[in-house]
Amino acid sequence: MTLSFPPSEKKPLEGLQPKGWLRYLSFSLDHKVIGLQYLICGFIFYLIGGALAGAIRIELTSPLSDFLERDVYNQVLTLHGTIMIFLWIVPVVNGAFGNYLIPFYVGARDMAFPRLNAVAFWLIPPAGLMLITSYFINGAAQSGWTAYPPLSITTPAAGQIIWILSVLLLGGSSIFGGINFIATILKLRRPGLKLMQLPMYCWAMLGTSILVVLSTPVLAGTLILLSFDIVAHTGFFNPELGGNVIVYQHLFWFYSHPAVYIMVLPAFGLVSEILPVHCRKPLFGYITMVYSIMGIVVLGLVVWAHHMFTSGTPPWMRLFFTIATAFIAVPTGIKFFNWVATLWGGKISLNSAILFSCGFIINFVLGGITGVALAQVPFDIHVHDTYFVVAHFHYIVYGGSVFVIFSSIYHWFPKFTGKLLNENLGRFHFLITFIGFNLCFAPQHWLGLNGMPRRVAEYDPQFTFVNQLSSIGALLMALSTLPFLWNVLQSLLKGPKSGDNPWKALTPEWLTSSPPPVENWLGEAPLVTEPYGYGKKKKIVLAIKSEKEDKENI
Amino acid sequence: MLSPITIISFLVSICLIIGGIWVGNNVNLLPAVASTNAPIYDELFKVLFAIGTILFIGMSGLVIFSLIKFRRKPGDVDDGESIEGNLSLEILWTAIPAIVVLFVGLYSYDIYDRMGGMESLGSHNNHSHHINEERRIWGGIGSSNSIESPLNASSTPLTVDLSAMQFAFIFHYPEGDIISGELHVPVDKPIALTMESKDVIHAFWVPEFRLKQDVIPGQPTILNFTPTKVGRFPIICAELCGPYHGGMRATVVVEKEEDYQQWYKQNAKQVDLEV
Ligand code: HEM
Ligand SMILES: [Cu+2]
Numbered sequence: 001m002t003l004s005f006p007p008s009e010k011k012p013l014e015g016l017q018p019k020g021w022l023r024y025l026s027f028s029l030d031h032k033v034i035g036l037q038y039l040i041c042g043f044i045f046y047l048i049g050g051a052l053a054g055a056i057r058i059e060l061t062s063p064l065s066d067f068l069e070r071d072v073y074n075q076v077l078t079l080h081g082t083i084m085i086f087l088w089i090v091p092v093v094n095g096a097f098g099n100y101l102i103p104f105y106v107g108a109r110d111m112a113f114p115r116l117n118a119v120a121f122w123l124i125p126p127a128g129l130m131l132i133t134s135y136f137i138n139g140a141a142q143s144g145w146t147a148y149p150p151l152s153i154t155t156p157a158a159g160q161i162i163w164i165l166s167v168l169l170l171g172g173s174s175i176f177g178g179i180n181f182i183a184t185i186l187k188l189r190r191p192g193l194k195l196m197q198l199p200m201y202c203w204a205m206l207g208t209s210i211l212v213v214l215s216t217p218v219l220a221g222t223l224i225l226l227s228f229d230i231v232a233h234t235g236f237f238n239p240e241l242g243g244n245v246i247v248y249q250h251l252f253w254f255y256s257h258p259a260v261y262i263m264v265l266p267a268f269g270l271v272s273e274i275l276p277v278h279c280r281k282p283l284f285g286y287i288t289m290v291y292s293i294m295g296i297v298v299l300g301l302v303v304w305a306h307h308m309f310t311s312g313t314p315p316w317m318r319l320f321f322t323i324a325t326a327f328i329a330v331p332t333g334i335k336f337f338n339w340v341a342t343l344w345g346g347k348i349s350l351n352s353a354i355l356f357s358c359g360f361i362i363n364f365v366l367g368g369i370t371g372v373a374l375a376q377v378p379f380d381i382h383v384h385d386t387y388f389v390v391a392h393f394h395y396i397v398y399g400g401s402v403f404v405i406f407s408s409i410y411h412w413f414p415k416f417t418g419k420l421l422n423e424n425l426g427r428f429h430f431l432i433t434f435i436g437f438n439l440c441f442a443p444q445h446w447l448g449l450n451g452m453p454r455r456v457a458e459y460d461p462q463f464t465f466v467n468q469l470s471s472i473g474a475l476l477m478a479l480s481t482l483p484f485l486w487n488v489l490q491s492l493l494k495g496p497k498s499g500d501n502p503w504k505a506l507t508p509e510w511l512t513s514s515p516p517p518v519e520n521w522l523g524e525a526p527l528v529t530e531p532y533g534y535g536k537k538k539k540i541v542l543a544i545k546s547e548k549e550d551k552e553n554i
Numbered sequence: 555m556l557s558p559i560t561i562i563s564f565l566v567s568i569c570l571i572i573g574g575i576w577v578g579n580n581v582n583l584l585p586a587v588a589s590t591n592a593p594i595y596d597e598l599f600k601v602l603f604a605i606g607t608i609l610f611i612g613m614s615g616l617v618i619f620s621l622i623k624f625r626r627k628p629g630d631v632d633d634g635e636s637i638e639g640n641l642s643l644e645i646l647w648t649a650i651p652a653i654v655v656l657f658v659g660l661y662s663y664d665i666y667d668r669m670g671g672m673e674s675l676g677s678h679n680n681h682s683h684h685i686n687e688e689r690r691i692w693g694g695i696g697s698s699n700s701i702e703s704p705l706n707a708s709s710t711p712l713t714v715d716l717s718a719m720q721f722a723f724i725f726h727y728p729e730g731d732i733i734s735g736e737l738h739v740p741v742d743k744p745i746a747l748t749m750e751s752k753d754v755i756h757a758f759w760v761p762e763f764r765l766k767q768d769v770i771p772g773q774p775t776i777l778n779f780t781p782t783k784v785g786r787f788p789i790i791c792a793e794l795c796g797p798y799h800g801g802m803r804a805t806v807v808v809e810k811e812e813d814y815q816q817w818y819k820q821n822a823k824q825v826d827l828e829v
């Protein structure tokens with residue numbers, strides 16, 4: 001194949017795009033700039049959401065409600081959940097890494113719809129600001145990130161309405177992103193590149209984007225109906241007007257269970273990119289990985305009522321959703337074993353990226369096991385809406401997705417900046433995060449089993465000690481961001497140069513300069529048909545040669 | 555000839571399985587057992603805990619072992635072996651989770667059935683005289699018919715209405731027309747609760763009974779159970795219901811039949827006695 005792929009002649013972006021750091025504040029159309037905008041913006045919201053978590057954990061060091069006003073406590077926990085999900089994890093595992101990597105992986109110079117892409121990003125900061133400022137106006141929403149009616153209809157309306165608007169904007173952003181990813185992966189592939197040769201993250205993003213496009217509109221519709229109930233006193237979900245509160249739960253979870261996969265499937269993809277590079281081995285079981293991603297997508301759409309086992313759900317429905325949920329463990333198990341088989345027999349560099357990835361695998365196994373247990377109706381009836389569930393999903397979203405985000409930052413930082421991070425500081429960061437995280441969340445399983453419900457500011461004094469333990473873990477987690485931030489700052493200011501491909505990786509984003517030029521390659525995009533061809537000497541030589549040729553072609 | 559590695563991994567797996575079963579049986583993470591439902595729940599918990607321990611230790615052990623065993627030695631710049639897959643292994647580890655999940659699913663179905671989850675809800679023994687027959691009653695768990703103990707097989711359940719509001723549970727005994735903030739029940743007697751909320755969603759949870767059911771506005775739900783242990787146990791609201799959600803608690807007082815009768819007599823509106 002000798003299809004040439006020249007850079008576009010006129011550069012439509014030039015005028016729109018300032019140079020230097022200012023471009024990160026601009027309406028840039030460059031997918032790499034947008035990716036980093038997502039990452040930085042997400043991280044700022046992570047710090048805010050983290051501060052809110054700190055407030056929650058301080059309140060819970062004593063069994064009395066004595067640190068925050070009761071309604072403020074509920075606002076804080078609502079903001080914490082909403083920010084972490086919609087402003088940190090979803091935008092970062094999808095928007096940030098997706099935008100940065102997908103065009104490289106398909107051999108394109110940008111995303112399919114660069115302007116839509118920029119719009120998708122620029123919806124996020126105003127939505128986030130709106131959400132946070134609602135606290136200072138009339139009090140933020142206080143019905144939890146799930147906003148179940150009738151509570152969400154009866155709590156102060158201003159905060160709830162702003163919450164709805166903000167989530168609608170964020171959902172819109174997510175849908176725009178999803179459409180863009182699907183179009184880019186299916187339509188912008190470099191000639192000669194087959195679907196089954198794509199790096200695994202493309203498959204993860206394809207699956208995730210399908211979920212986004214299918215389920216987010218349902219959430220949007222539901223929230224619009226809820227806002228009608230609040231401002232126009234309609235009765236969709238208001239039992240006083242003949243509405244049905246359970247219908248809301250079905251609609252909400254029809255989006256929000258897939259949402260948990262929107263948070264974790266991309267993370268699966270990222271880990272599948274990181275492991276082979278640092279183990280110097282091909283990704284094990286590429287084809288079964290692809291099928292299990294697609295299996296998770298399909299099953300993920302039909303399990304939502306496992307969040308509603310105590311909502312007066314009839315027995316047949318309880319059983320159906322138990323079975324469907326439990327079977328998600330099969331594709332998930334396949335992925336786990338494939339990752340272990342990728343490690344097995346490798347030459348593993350124990351660097352920060354690998355440690356965070358393996359930390360993810362271990363945490364995720366525990367979260368998956370408690371997930372299968374929770375899927376069993378008789379088990380769930382006792383622990384639903386308790387700290388056991390809080391522990392379960394933090395093992396997945398923090399122990400899973402957030403660990404992968406850190407792993408990815410360590411892995412791709414040289415790509416983003418051309419600088420190396422300090423590995424020892426990175427390992428230290430991992431250690432503190434891993435210990436803090438487990439100290440914070442493992443004891444919460446016990447709390448839930450023994451009678452502590454979730455979303456409370458006060459609790460039975462017998463739980464004081466274990467809650468304090470958990471708060472110490474949270475403190476460690478908070479402190480663990482300091483070495484990370486320090487590492488990043490140091491490296492940006494005076495870090496050693498990384499060279500173009502410090503990890504000698506074979507995936508396409510590394511076969512150009514670091515940081516890459518506008519439009520990604522100076523010459524033709526390399527055709528990478530074996531992104532995981534480690535251990536095959538000839539292939540590596542070939543790939544590196546084509547990179548050299550690219551440079552000479554200029 | 556078996557290679558030493560096969561033997562060692564075989565031994566390790568056996569130890570792991572025995573260890574897991576031991577942990578499941580001997581590490582108690584649950585509160586007191588106080589209803590007929592609770593021992594069945596604990597049986598399920600033991601099995602899940604054992605399987606979970608085996609899987610967790612085994613799987614994270616594999617990860618940590620590989621990290622140590624296959625770490626890059628200083629100076630080694632080679633790649634690992636170029637193994638891209640192995641069909642029989644991949645089939646094996648499709649089968650492992652499938653079998654575990656199938657077993658867990660069937661077993662928990664059995665448990666659910668024994669808890670009374672498969673009984674038709676709102677059957678004759680749930681007093682529906684004052685609930686509009688047109689309205690569907692939504693399920694909690696079990697009919698009180700299913701109580702296994704032969705002692706109670708014939709006894710009719712004591713019916714109590716629960717109405718929840720921000721931020722209290724109010725119990726109403728239709729027989730005797732008692733209204734109470736505490737749920738008094740005689741030990742070993744099946745209880746049939748019909749619950750409805752006056753405002754937002756709440757949930758009725760008694761950890762020692764291992765039972766929880768949402769209390770929903772506009773839709774009665776039912777919950778049946780038989781307490782088996784005399785004592786006072788907390789009733790906890792488990793669904794976020796507003797600022798005082800954390801304080802929304804009540805007590806279930808399980809008493810001997812005589813004590814219950816005494817409480818009942820003191821509180822019942824016995825019109826005929828006064829005549
Ligand atoms: C893959 C990533 C996963 C994520 C991100 C995730 C996240 C969550 C979240 C956020 C909740 C709580 C929602 C709420 O009530 O606010 C939850 C609950 C639940 N999860 Fe997961 N989960 C994941 C995996 C699993 C798996 C693999 C299973 C089962 C096989 C599972 C089963 C459940 C069940 C049954 C509940 C409901 C528990 C309850 O509320 O009683 N989850 N999960
Ligand atoms: Cu779910």
Ligand SMILES: [Cu+2]
Nearest residue numbers: 791793795799
């Ligand atoms: Cu409550």
